Structures are given as C-alpha cells and as structure tokens.
Amino acid sequence: MTEAKLIDGKAIAAASNEALAAEATAFAEEAGAPPCLAVVLVGDDPASAIYVRNKGRTAEKIGFRSIKRVLPADASHEAVASEVAALNDDPSVHGILVQLPLPAQVDASAIIELIDPEKDVDGFHPLNVGRLAAGELERALVPCTPAGVVALARDAMGDDLAGAEAVIVGRSNIVGKPAAHLLLAENCTVTIAHSRTRSLADVCRRADLLVAAVGRPALIQGDWIKPGATVIDVGINRAPPPADASPDARPRLIGDVDFEPARRVAAAITPVPGGVGPMTIAMLMRNTLTAAHRQFEARR
Ligand code: GUN
Numbered sequence: 001m002t003e004a005k006l007i008d009g010k011a012i013a014a015a016s017n018e019a020l021a022a023e024a025t026a027f028a029e030e031a032g033a034p035p036c037l038a039v040v041l042v043g044d045d046p047a048s049a050i051y052v053r054n055k056g057r058t059a060e061k062i063g064f065r066s067i068k069r070v071l072p073a074d075a076s077h078e079a080v081a082s083e084v085a086a087l088n089d090d091p092s093v094h095g096i097l098v099q100l101p102l103p104a105q106v107d108a109s110a111i112i113e114l115i116d117p118e119k120d121v122d123g124f125h126p127l128n129v130g131r132l133a134a135g136e137l138e139r140a141l142v143p144c145t146p147a148g149v150v151a152l153a154r155d156a157m158g159d160d161l162a163g164a165e166a167v168i169v170g171r172s173n174i175v176g177k178p179a180a181h182l183l184l185a186e187n188c189t190v191t192i193a194h195s196r197t198r199s200l201a202d203v204c205r206r207a208d209l210l211v212a213a214v215g216r217p218a219l220i221q222g223d224w225i226k227p228g229a230t231v232i233d234v235g236i237n238r239a240p241p242p243a244d245a246s247p248d249a250r251p252r253l254i255g256d257v258d259f260e261p262a263r264r265v266a267a268a269i270t271p272v273p274g275g276v277g278p279m280t281i282a283m284l285m286r287n288t289l290t291a292a293h294r295q296f297e298a299r300r
Helices: 009-031 046-061 077-089 108-114 126-133 144-157 176-185 200-205 259-263 276-299
Strands: 036-042 065-071 095-098 165-169 189-193 209-212 230-233 237-239 252-254
Touching (some): 009 046, 009 276, 036 046, 036 276, 046 276, 077 095, 126 176, 144 176, 144 230, 144 276, 165 176, 176 209, 189 200
Parallel strands (some): 036 065, 036 095, 165 189, 165 209
C-alpha cells in the first residue's frame, strides 16, 4: 500500500516568507519605510501571548516593522477602541490585528468593525467578509488560515483547482465559510458540511479536496476519504497522552482527521502539527505586504 505524500506546511511557509523578505526590501526602498504590522493583545492568556510573539518574530525576521500593544486584562472597551483608532490614524502602520479572544467586557465584534478595512490583515471586518463573498479578491483582505488552506491545496494538486469537488467540514466564520468562498473563486464545486450534516461520511467520500475544520479530534475516518484525495487538516486538538506515557508527558496535538488510516487512502495529506499552522502566519505576512502596497498606491 502506498502512503500519501505529506504536505510540508513548514517548508511551504518558509519559502513564502523568504519570497516576502525580498519583496519587503523592495517595498521599503520605494516607500521609504518597511511594511508594518501592529498586533494588539489584551490580557495575559498564555496561548495568545505565544501567538502574538510568533507573529512579531516572523514579521521582524522578514524585514517588516512590528509593533505590539499590550493592554491589561481589565482594560475597558473604550481603551481597546482608542488603541485601534490610534493605529488606524498612524500612516506608518499598514496592518492591524487584534488578538482574539478578547475579555468579556470588550465587544469583539465592535472592535473588529472599528479597524480600518484597508488595514484589517485578519480579514474579519464585515467589508472584507463581503468583498470575499462577492468574489472581489483584488480588493479584499482574506482570512489567513483559509488562504493557507488554498495555498497547500495548490501545492498538492497544482495551481488549477477548477472542477475539483471540495468538501469543507466546518462552518466557522474564521475558517469554514471563508475557505468555501476562496475555493469557489478557484472554480471548485464546494460543499460545506457540519455537525448536523446527514451522512457525513458519504459527503466526505465525494471530495477530491477534503478540508477538515470542525475541532473534533480524529472525527474523519480513513474510509471516509476518496482514494487519491488531498486532505487538509485544520484541526488542532489536544489528545490525552497514551496510558503508558510518563506522568509529565505533554499532551499530543492531533487533527480532525484520523491520520494514520487516512494516510493510506489519500494522495496527499497535511500533518498536525506542521501543516496548516505555519501557513497562517505566512499568509498574515502576505496580507500585511498587500495592505502596505495598496496604502502606498492610494496615497501617491
Ligand atoms: N486567535 C486565534 N486565531 C486568531 C486569528 O487568526 N486572528 C486573531 N486576531 N486572533 C486569533
């Protein structure tokens, strides 16, 4: 039995970042300053702190300017709003990302709507959501994880995805829905399945491209996969350590796909970790450079 090719998200992200570093140098020469990403972190959630640190490190590594604004966990809605307003008004800042989740006293939707849509490198502002849904990709900023999913699918299947049967399991605003719009723009035949889908296994078996983004560990079984399909696993779930593991063993990360059986059926599959994860930050950097170019062109 042949095994699926592993889609190496780490390597693909590294190659993308390397190309961006050269483009950032060219931008800085033309514009007189490098692309700049500002990240706002509210509170001290350890996972959020790590994400924010990694985003800043990657930005600096590829020659972007990186700004971090940290507010206390009890910061008021108004305090977060005025931080966003200041970054909107600063012409040297091209991209703004407010790390989610936000504390309960801050209205996250209202904060996202305050971000200048041209600086909304998460692609969460309703104007960017609408542009994506309308297929106006040349004007939109699109969410980073779904953009990474498409980049990995193209790496495995070739740049022309037209006509492929794409099944996305999961309908979140951050991954499932925007991934559906992006794959539609690639001329795939798109199905969004979810927890209430009838005969989920049969729906999955139709897929030439299966995108798993439900957050249910190893939900997708090997025999749900069409032989020769490409499988992109967005899930990041903590699995309990095996019974014979030492007491201080760290929890393993597993995806939404039951990896070993799936690997024996698919043609190409992403590992977890090391698949979609590294692509998210690479696409954030891509969005920041795109935003910088658009703002520079609009001002001259
Ligand atoms: N928290 C977890 N994922 C994300 C993301 O993609 N963007 C933001 N802003 N916060 C997050």
